Amino acid sequence: MAVAIVGAGFSGAVVARELAEAGVNVEVFETRDHIGGNCFTERHECGTIVHVYGPHIFHTADQRVFDYISQFGEFVPFEHRVHATAGGRVYSLPINLLTVNQVFGTTFTPSEAEAFLASQSVPKGERTDLEAHGRSMLGDVLYELFFDGYTTKQWGSAPSELPASVLQRLPVRFNYDSSYFSHPIQAMPRLGYTPIFEQLLDHPRIDLHLNTAIDAAGLAGFDHAFWSGPVDAYFGYSLGRLRYRTLDFEEEVHDGDYQGCSVMNQTDLDVPFTRVTEFNYFTPWEHHDRTVIYREFSRDCGENDIPYYPLRLNEDGELLGRYLEAADQEPGVTFLGRLGTYRYLDMDVCIGEALDVAAEFLKKV
Ligand SMILES: Cc1cc2nc3c(=O)[nH]c(=O)nc-3n(C[C@H](O)[C@H](O)[C@H](O)COP(=O)(O)OP(=O)(O)OC[C@H]3O[C@@H](n4cnc5c(N)ncnc54)[C@H](O)[C@@H]3O)c2cc1C
Known part of the structure; x- marks a missing residue:
């Protein structure tokens, strides 16, 4: 056969x-x-x-x-573990208790943070799009800081035109666990x-x-x-x-350590790339004097x-x-x-x- x-x-x-x-x-x-x-x-x-x-x-x-x-x-x-640069500051991702306290300058406990986010929620009514879902789940501040610009760059569409399912996959944690995946x-x-x-x-x-x-x-x-x-x-x-969607990668080689972590998301719309990956951080058991980074750009696939x-x-x-x-x-x-x-x-x-x-x-x- x-x-x-x-x-x-x-x-x-x-x-x-x-x-x-x-x-x-x-x-x-x-x-x-x-x-x-x-x-x-x-x-x-x-x-x-x-x-x-x-x-x-x-x-x-x-x-x-x-x-x-x-x-x-x-x-x-x-x-x-992933970090995000947003509005000129660096935050912990996915959104967790540290992120909330960083953004709002607070010292919330888990239950305080949960109650606070609930108070920020913007009712979505009949809307099923990503923007409405994000504002309802996170409130305006967190949604705009981390998702509005990033999603627009990643998908090339306004979040109001995208299904909420794109955002539903992202966890929000009310503790200091900043592990990107839950598996x-x-x-x-x-x-x-x-x-x-x-x-x-x-x-x-x-x-x-x-x-x-x-x-x-x-x-x-x-x-x-x-x-x-x-x-x-x-x-x-x-x-x-x-x-x-397709991706373009811009490679650079630097001496030592470039950004201090494996992946730094760039969530602002005026930064044209979505994230920077520094590969040495994926093999902490190896040592290299130089470091390779990729800047990642997203666009429609031709x-x-x-x-x-x-x-x-x-x-x-x-x-x-x-x-x-x-x-x-x-x-x-x-x-x-x-x-x-x-x-x-x-x-x-x-x-x-x-x-x-x-x-x-x-x-x-
Ligand atoms: C940017 C990015 C990051 C990701 N990160 C993760 C991650 O962190 N963790 C995770 O679990 N998954 C991740 N994934 C998903 C992962 O890439 C996929 O699960 C995996 O590549 C799928 O394998 P595949 O064999 O189905 O497809 P592919 O890896 O795309 O393999 C298909 C192959 O078919 C070949 N091919 C196509 N047409 C033809 C043809 N006509 N003749 C001959 N060959 C052909 C292509 O050249 C290609 O090599 C990521 C995906 C992307 C895009």
């Missing part, structure tokens, strides 16, 4: 490994000149491990996924993500073709294909293009750009529905991953779904 796998990110690489382990020969096709998809990391000439497509922190509540991926490389416990497992691969992909794809039944973009016609000779590229690309964009964040506004949802219907009727092709299903997916979810998809497939062959 001949099986093709399109894409060598976590979705494609995990399916490839699972099928290979079960005795199926697979061919993996990858447009880029490297494996790892958007999780690709490489050592910069100054020694730092750089996350080339933006910072990636592994976090999960799924022990099965963590045990699985840990077979392919060592993960070191890592608690991600019980949070870790970084000791040597970066790329060596994990090298291990995943290192199997005699896996044949890897880099620099090879494949389309639906190219899959004709295979008994089955797993497609982790964009779902609309598979259909030649025949129904139109699903919209994404035809030749790398798609990063699915927009998923109402009109995208309708178009997606039509593509998913077409995908359902496509015999011999399984669509998966963040591009194949047009969803924002964390790495652990991608890995978990790829394991499930591979297991389902193996039951039938």
